[in-house]
Amino acid sequence: MSATETRIQELARQHLDIGRDLDLDAxxxxxxISSLDAVAFVKKVGEAFGVDVPPEEVxxxxxxxxxxxxxxxxxx
Amino acid sequence: xSAAGCGARTIHRSGRVTVVYVDLGPSSAREREALTWxxxxxxxxxxxxxxxxxxxxxTLCRAALRALLCRELDCGNEELSFGASDHGKPFGLLGGFAxxxxxxxxxxxxxxxxxxxxxxxxxVDVEDRKGRRDMDDDIRxxxxxxxxxxxxxxxxxxxxxxxxxxxxxxxxxVKAAGVGLRIDTTSFEIPPAMSRGATxxxxxxxxxxxxxxxxxxxxxxxxxxxxxxxxxxxxDAAEDSEPQVA
Numbered sequence: 001m002s003a004t005e006t007r008i009q010e011l012a013r014q015h016l017d018i019g020r021d022l023d024l025d026a027x028x029x030x031x032x033i034s035s036l037d038a039v040a041f042v043k044k045v046g047e048a049f050g051v052d053v054p055p056e057e058v059x060x061x062x063x064x065x066x067x068x069x070x071x072x073x074x075x076x
Numbered sequence: 077x078s079a080a081g082c083g084a085r086t087i088h089r090s091g092r093v094t095v096v097y098v099d100l101g102p103s104s105a106r107e108r109e110a111l112t113w114x115x116x117x118x119x120x121x122x123x124x125x126x127x128x129x130x131x132x133x134x135t136l137c138r139a140a141l142r143a144l145l146c147r148e149l150d151c152g153n154e155e156l157s158f159g160a161s162d163h164g165k166p167f168g169l170l171g172g173f174a175x176x177x178x179x180x181x182x183x184x185x186x187x188x189x190x191x192x193x194x195x196x197x198x199x200v201d202v203e204d205r206k207g208r209r210d211m212d213d214d215i216r217x218x219x220x221x222x223x224x225x226x227x228x229x230x231x232x233x234x235x236x237x238x239x240x241x242x243x244x245x246x247x248x249x250v251k252a253a254g255v256g257l258r259i260d261t262t263s264f265e266i267p268p269a270m271s272r273g274a275t276x277x278x279x280x281x282x283x284x285x286x287x288x289x290x291x292x293x294x295x296x297x298x299x300x301x302x303x304x305x306x307x308x309x310x311x312d313a314a315e316d317s318e319p320q321v322a
Binding site for chain 2: 015030031035036043058
């Protein structure tokens, strides 16, 4: 697991009530996270990484690895 | 299985739109029966849910939707399938062609809502009124400045109630417009009257300024819920009557 993915997992434990680690290969909604919680979570992850995450970008992601890849590419 | 057998009952009628509540509480018998309504692709999607709760919510809601569509379209379940717009909004297919019906689905916890109309774009959202870990952070991240000010002046359960009311109204609108959460929810504001207890209003969205949406608050003490309906013009207005809560 990359450092970015590890940090996303930490943030998920901090902000989401799912009682387990997120499956990074699953979409947030498949993990049983509501759209409300998903939108708020992605914004919090963006803030934690100092990256502005456009909503239209989020809609194209299939899973959290796409979020991780976006954060890595935004930082580089 | 009928729509009633899926735990579905009509809770609201407003003009051409009917809103049905689906009980998503645990019931192995209902879930087992609902599963028989799902086609292969839906069963595959169902298996992707890691947890039993979301799996059950999807299964019961989709079976209820199928039962309602079969009744509305007078067709067999095997004739129905679903497509999705470029932005992911689902629509019905009857024998492979677009079905003459609009619908939208939302579920949260034990609560499912299905809105249905013969035409026009509609959006519905429901949220279980669960406690939130970071409500003040969420308010800052999700709401427009005027909404944030309104929420800042509320306290305790009133604040939580308003939080969910505003969110469901926002999500119903963006779902109706077919853009989902591609719009930043801080970029538009729910009319303040809706925060002060109005149950319906007319709204325009920045992404489609020529369209007027009728927004209704359908929430109660157990859940927050909202319905957004595209205004279709004079002929439609004549058909539409005052909203009725069943």
